[in-house]
Amino acid sequence: MIVVDIMFKTEIYHQMGFAVLRICCTFAGIKIKHIFMNHYETVFILNPVLSEDQIKETVKKYEDFLVSKGAEMVNKEDWGLKKLAYPVQHKKSGFYHLFEYKVDGATIEPLEVMFRRDERMMRYLTVKLDKHAIDWAVERVKRIKTGA
Amino acid sequence: MATIEEQSKGKNDGEIRYLTPLDIETKSKTRFCRFKRAGIKYVDYKNADFLMEFVNEQGKILPRRLTGTSLKYQRKVSQAIKRSRHLALMPYVGDLLK
Numbered sequence: 273m274i275v276v277d278i279m280f281k282t283e284i285y286h287q288m289g290f291a292v293l294r295i296c297c298t299f300a301g302i303k304i305k306h307i308f309m310n311h312y313e314t315v316f317i318l319n320p321v322l323s324e325d326q327i328k329e330t331v332k333k334y335e336d337f338l339v340s341k342g343a344e345m346v347n348k349e350d351w352g353l354k355k356l357a358y359p360v361q362h363k364k365s366g367f368y369h370l371f372e373y374k375v376d377g378a379t380i381e382p383l384e385v386m387f388r389r390d391e392r393m394m395r396y397l398t399v400k401l402d403k404h405a406i407d408w409a410v411e412r413v414k415r416i417k418t419g420a
Numbered sequence: 421m422a423t424i425e426e427q428s429k430g431k432n433d434g435e436i437r438y439l440t441p442l443d444i445e446t447k448s449k450t451r452f453c454r455f456k457r458a459g460i461k462y463v464d465y466k467n468a469d470f471l472m473e474f475v476n477e478q479g480k481i482l483p484r485r486l487t488g489t490s491l492k493y494q495r496k497v498s499q500a501i502k503r504s505r506h507l508a509l510m511p512y513v514g515d516l517l518k
Contacts, residue, residue, distance in 0.1 A: 357514075404462040
């Protein structure tokens with residue numbers, strides 16, 4: 273019950289508050305997991321020679337990985353096949369995908385290791401979103417919905 | 421060069437004297453930071469079309485003395501352009517982009 277309470281509160285508290293909270297909890301002997309949820313955004317480019325099924329499978333793989341680590345998916349976008357501004361791995365286009373999610377910061381490193389090992393992945397970029405970025409992300413989703 | 425006394429006697433060797441000062445603008449136009457004016461708080465690296473306004477024809481980032489961006493937002497713009505380049509949304513080098 274205590275753990276649930278803490279999880280609820282962290283949404284409001286600032287990063288410094290988190291650190292203090294974590295120390296307090298270790299003193300009190302309460303184990304906490306995945307409560308330091310940060311807001312992240314990942315854009316990645318998949319190889320254009322893949323078939324549609326392979327792309328769906330790859331995207332699903334990463335999504336499942338994130339969810340298994342306790343991530344909360346906020347937004348998913350498929351930009352489709354886009355032309356690249358310059359050739360990457362001798363290819364002139366790629367499938368762009370975007371994930372927006374809340375997860376504990378320790379999950380990012382294994383995710384990027386997976387990206388690096390995956391030969392289907394041409395490029396990736398993970399960015400932590402600050403409060404202005406989150407506001408813009410919400411606004412952006414709204415604009416896309418009304419525009420489409 | 422004729423002195424004022426010589427000029428008053430009628431001597432005038434090519435020097436132009438004005439009774440009223442010329443209307444030359446000494447102050448440049450008031451510059452403004454478009455992010456501050458429009459209230460934009462976050463520069464999005466995904467919006468490559470918008471970021472294109474902050475690079476020259478070769479794809480180099482323009483200095484803020486030309487774009488008028490304030491220092492705070494110039495840092496964000498340059499960061500966004502670099503991210504955008506990494507994701508191949510914008511070119512590192514280009515020719516006749518505009």
